[in-house]
Amino acid sequence: MQVSRQRYTPNDVGPSPLEWSAPQLSQVSELITNGFVGTASPFYTDESGVPYLYGSNVRPNRIDFKGIRYITHDFHEQESKTALKSGDLLMVQSGHIGETAVVPSNLEGANCHAIIVTRLKKDFVHPDYLSYYINSEIGRARLKGLEVGSTILHINTKDLKKFRVLLPSLLEQKKIARILSTWDQAIVTIEQLLESSLLQKKGLMQELLTGKLRLQGFHSDWRLIALGKLFKERVETGLNDLPLLSITTEEGVINRKDVGRKDTSNADKSKYLRICQNDIGYNTMRMWQGVSGISNQEGIVSPAYTVLIPQTGVDSLFASYLFKLPSLVHVFYRYSQGMVSDTWNLKYSNFAKIKWLVPNLDEQKAIVKVLLVADQEIQILRAKLTCLNQEKKSLMQQLLTGKRRVKVDELEAV
Incomplete structure (x- = not known):
């Protein structure tokens, strides 16, 4: 050409x-x-x-x-x-x-x-x-x-x-627009399914994590227990050889390289905290916004985070879902200290005082299974959406520059 x-x-x-x-x-x-x-x-x-x-x-x-x-x-x-x-x-x-x-x-x-x-x-x-x-x-x-x-x-x-x-010619413009519109419709359909799945998960969390909805076979009363009984603080430093991790709102604990922003961390990482698999980390100054996550690997995180070690009687995955519950996030907000929102922080000493209703370990694990299924559905839809958007982007690059031509028929004129 x-x-x-x-x-x-x-x-x-x-x-x-x-x-x-x-x-x-x-x-x-x-x-x-x-x-x-x-x-x-x-x-x-x-x-x-x-x-x-x-x-x-x-x-x-x-x-x-x-x-x-x-x-x-x-x-x-x-x-x-x-x-x-x-x-x-x-x-x-x-x-x-x-x-x-x-x-x-x-x-x-x-x-x-x-x-x-x-x-x-x-x-x-x-x-x-x-x-x-x-x-x-x-x-x-x-x-x-x-x-x-x-x-x-x-x-x-x-x-x-x-x-x-x-x-291109008006007929080719119309044909290109129709093709891309078809992709848009497919993308909108997946977006709507994703939005619906996210709402369903939110509803499930609200019902299951508060005991309003009980799974079949579970009837035991939930216990009001201090979070300090369920989690101890991990304060281990000097492990500079471990990978640097970060804690995000949506993705939880991830490798710092995957955050997509410039690494502004201190070159001296001697005071960085060790976090182990199944530990839960949270942003001390943003826990009141729900910034926490479970770690699936060992690494180190900034001292700006607090690292929690789950104790007997609590499932880490259950806790990771629980810490996203709006009513508990609001309690994190109430227990945070500081003069203005930029300095509010929830140190472990205050976190440990918070009391919350928690089911027994078996019921926690059963709840996690339900929520994991919801998460898997969401992940599948997100993957489909990413794939569709990437394919559409590639198609646009070809169609809108003439690298790939469409066949038009005079009868297609509208």
Whole structure:
């Protein structure tokens, strides 16, 4: 395949088929303008008003209706130049810069705040195709070249008007958009299943970890016991040869290399704490936010953490679930000390005083089995979602640059 353009910049679209065009956005648009910039809150009203979109409502290739605002009809008339039409492109101007979505038909006549509105010439450009292009890895990389500002980065409409867009024929645009839309639908389906599974697990934890729901065969009363009876503190230092671990909110105890952030730990690790398999570690200053986890390996952690050794009568996995229970996390908050939230900490001495209702060991293990099944379902869905997103990303890279062409039929014109 012959190619021309070789670079990716705001004015150069990079390698692409020679028959594809690369006009400036202004050449294929009827309108490129800003949403209202100013204070809109005095004009908020209830749902009888006009939907009013902020940048937070614009996500890649979709509108997020959560937290949507409404404005009075009078204010909408006053700002009628940014009254939206179905098929308009909305681009986030600052914040998550460049994220773009198409206005759906149910938002025809809505309005927007500090968002770039582009009304395309639909004889030349299919809105969904261009939204996919702008949100692609290449599109976003090229948009970076338009960002200006010393403190708050943003994009100006005058610069966006000169931004070149890569366009195959209109029929090919529509076909590409339909293909990618099919992937989006599959991704949304998995996301919904994942959200449902997470809610089900949350409900199960609330019922099982409080004794509101008892598993078959278990009738013994739960004991109110101090956590200091169930856990002792591990304070072992000077083991610098062990791997450095970190404790995260979502993933628990993981290798520090897998955190994805620069290692800012002290070069001298002589005071770092040993953590062993089945120990539970928690962030002393963030236990009130639920930052804890069970360790599946031996290593060392920062002295900013507290390490707990499970004693007879407690299952480590059960405790790791229990420590995420909102009602217990709130107790951790109450027992934390410090002048302001930045300095609140839950040292072992205070942790040990907390009393909580706990079932016998057999019931703990039975509860863990149920919650592990829920976790496995969630892990499978997350893996599917990751796979779909990676495959879609690769497909976008090929379709939106012409490396992979789609067959179009004149009869497909809509």
